[in-house]
Amino acid sequence: MTGALGMTRPGPVGLLPPALRTIPAAVAANVAIARTRTRARIMAVVKADGYGHGAVTVARTAVAAGAEWLGTTDPAEAARLRAAGLTVPILTWLNPSGVDAGAAAAGGIDIAVGSPDELAALLEQSPSTAVRIHLHMDTGMAREGCPAAEWDALIALARQGQERGQVRVVGLMGHLPLADQADPEANAPAVSRLRQAARAVAAAGFDPPLTHLAASSGTLTDPATHFGMVRFGAGLVGIDPSGTTELHGASRLTAPVTHSAAVEAGTPVGYGGAYLTPRATNLSVVPLGYADGIPREISPDASVQIHGRRHRVVGRVSMDQIVIDTGAEHIPPGTTATVFGPRDGVTPTIHDWARWAGTIPHTIVTGIGSRVKRTTA
Numbered sequence: 001m002t003g004a005l006g007m008t009r010p011g012p013v014g015l016l017p018p019a020l021r022t023i024p025a026a027v028a029a030n031v032a033i034a035r036t037r038t039r040a041r042i043m044a045v046v047k048a049d050g051y052g053h054g055a056v057t058v059a060r061t062a063v064a065a066g067a068e069w070l071g072t073t074d075p076a077e078a079a080r081l082r083a084a085g086l087t088v089p090i091l092t093w094l095n096p097s098g099v100d101a102g103a104a105a106a107g108g109i110d111i112a113v114g115s116p117d118e119l120a121a122l123l124e125q126s127p128s129t130a131v132r133i134h135l136h137m138d139t140g141m142a143r144e145g146c147p148a149a150e151w152d153a154l155i156a157l158a159r160q161g162q163e164r165g166q167v168r169v170v171g172l173m174g175h176l177p178l179a180d181q182a183d184p185e186a187n188a189p190a191v192s193r194l195r196q197a198a199r200a201v202a203a204a205g206f207d208p209p210l211t212h213l214a215a216s217s218g219t220l221t222d223p224a225t226h227f228g229m230v231r232f233g234a235g236l237v238g239i240d241p242s243g244t245t246e247l248h249g250a251s252r253l254t255a256p257v258t259h260s261a262a263v264e265a266g267t268p269v270g271y272g273g274a275y276l277t278p279r280a281t282n283l284s285v286v287p288l289g290y291a292d293g294i295p296r297e298i299s300p301d302a303s304v305q306i307h308g309r310r311h312r313v314v315g316r317v318s319m320d321q322i323v324i325d326t327g328a329e330h331i332p333p334g335t336t337a338t339v340f341g342p343r344d345g346v347t348p349t350i351h352d353w354a355r356w357a358g359t360i361p362h363t364i365v366t367g368i369g370s371r372v373k374r375t376t377a
């Protein structure tokens, strides 16, 4: 049968679609590594859909492996975790358009407040159930967090709100600006700022709050930053920003080879003919492009693994596909190409892709496009 344009294109029958497979066992192993580095509680940070690995999957796995808290940037993400049946405490710390105090209290979602204005906006809603809040000190980022000059005002307002039963101060937090340095000395100013903040909170008569500062790097490298809890995000999915610890890659990106051909030497490949085959060779097409998160700016070393060997990506990355030079090897269509996966000595890792693209692995995993099917190993 032909369509109006005579273009029935039977898709390759039986091919598995491009898929990002999350590996829960790796997440659990990464939590176990964090556990060996700290006695503090572990918050599993699952913002940006669990760094692209599926927030609910990563959260459930991390909690089963010993994480006692969950962290997200906004209340909507937190609500999805609650809806999925996760019952541990959840903190959110980036609430650009304000927070629905009633919903936060009802959902048992903790809110970080980083300025007197933010807290005032919360109190104006006169919540009938106390909202659990974490006072967020700016420990050197000038991003979220309360500047030191406004700290006393924030505490005074929190005092009032707590006396009226509208909020309860349960936490105190900062964030390390040098999150990718394994250097306790570099963290020291933030540690001392948070200690100072803690003294002011104690002086104002609050019960000692749960105090937290470190993210993955601090967790793995600097016990002085651990306080009562660490916030472990990138590490869950195998990224150690400090570069000191071999963590477990927690995902595998695969796609079937859709087309293969033998070509002559001097064959231009892809848009602009940016690559000319230097010899007679075999090319294979993999249906993943920059719309799926394959970085367009990559070094000539960028490769995928097929049949246990690395083969280079050649020519420009298109929106929907890349071309692989497989040399003497003819790859039958339907063969699985693995773009990245856990380190096995052959398969490229997210760290390899970050290097090839001149970026950090976080952008690789959070950039995988929505049409890539998500599965769990």
Ligand SMILES: *Cc1c(COP(=O)(O)O)cnc(C)c1O
Pocket (backbone or CB within 6 Å): 045, 047, 093, 175, 179, 214, 215, 216, 217, 231, 232, 233, 234, 235, 241
């Ligand atoms: C993202 C984030 C974390 C987790 O950082 P990782 O380096 O990914 O572990 C912790 N705290 C805050 C405030 C964050 O925004």
